[in-house]
């Protein structure tokens with residue numbers, strides 16, 4: 218079973234408007250709301266790939282109820298720990314560019330954390346856990362705390378998070394880490410100008426304990442690095458509609474095809490990311506399968 222842990226789920230509120238004028242009254246052309254948060258998005262795409270998944274994490278309030286209802290409608294299993302406050306609302310403004318405002322999220326208590334640890338302690342080496350996204354304030358150390366538990370239990374896990382949340386887990390040997398270029402620059406502490414520099418930075422994550430590193434580059438595709446392979450991956454062609462959840466979709470595509478040859482696994486990953494970028498909501502398996510043949514993977 219592929220478990221996802223979303224410490225800080227969100228209702229993603231997409232607001233489309235022709236132009237945003239700061240300090241003025243703006244009226245939107247169209248609004249939509251989706252159940253969001255990185256792990257939840259991973260579960261939705263894993264389900265599309267026909268794999269069993271269960272979404273874990275912290276949820277609360279009327280926004281939490283919306284997310285659970287939406288997951289039920291899509292037959293996605295979940296077992297969240299209920300917290301006191303309301304799950305956050307993240308605002309995604311779409312003009313000719315995409316602007317995101319991600320809220321900080323409700324308070325979580327040590328009791329809430331202990332309930333999540335109790336769930337995780339039941340897993341075994343046939344399972345896989347994906348930890349993804351931000352953590353309500355003051356709890357960044359949670360990533361390493363849970364990764365240590367899984368490492369001791371021999372449960373494979375993957376990470377999609379920023380900065381120390383990601384680096385603090387490396388010693389516990391994550392199966393996949395997926396920084397985008399901006400996040401990788403944050404980890405390394407300098408800007409990465411060339412493909413060679415990005416590859417070197419990714420190799421540093423491998424030396425520190427990661428098994429596979431996928432550096433996503435938005436419209437420019439991705440770079441994949443592990444101890445045996447280095448690939449440059451080109452996106453299939455298409456028109457950007459809404460890139461929210463594209464990164465999460467790449468993680469889901471990769472984890473869902475662990476049993477396949479590495480090139481096929483990478484192609485499923487990037488086809489999933491681009492299919493989501495070319496859709497209003499997250500991609501469907503039909504969208505993903507249609508793009509799969511057009512993903513190019515080249516040795517570097």
Ligand SMILES: Nc1ncnc2c1ncn2[C@@H]1O[C@H](COP(=O)(O)OP(=O)(O)O)[C@@H](O)[C@H]1O
Pocket residue numbers: 397398433434435436437438439452457460462463464465467487488490491494
């Ligand atoms: N404009 C785009 N066109 C095609 N594919 C895209 C586009 N934006 C994102 N993607 C796909 O989604 C993947 C993840 O996007 P990226 O923006 O790098 O991640 P994140 O959402 O984590 O910041 C990319 O590697 C690419 O395959």
Ligand SMILES: O=P(O)(O)OC[C@H]1O[C@](O)(COP(=O)(O)O)[C@@H](O)[C@@H]1O
Pocket residue numbers: 225227229252253254255256258307319349350351352460461462463464465466
């Ligand atoms: O937890 P964070 O880092 O604030 O990110 C949460 C946001 O990430 C998303 O999961 C989208 O992630 P990506 O676009 O990186 O794939 C949204 O659904 C959500 O609003």
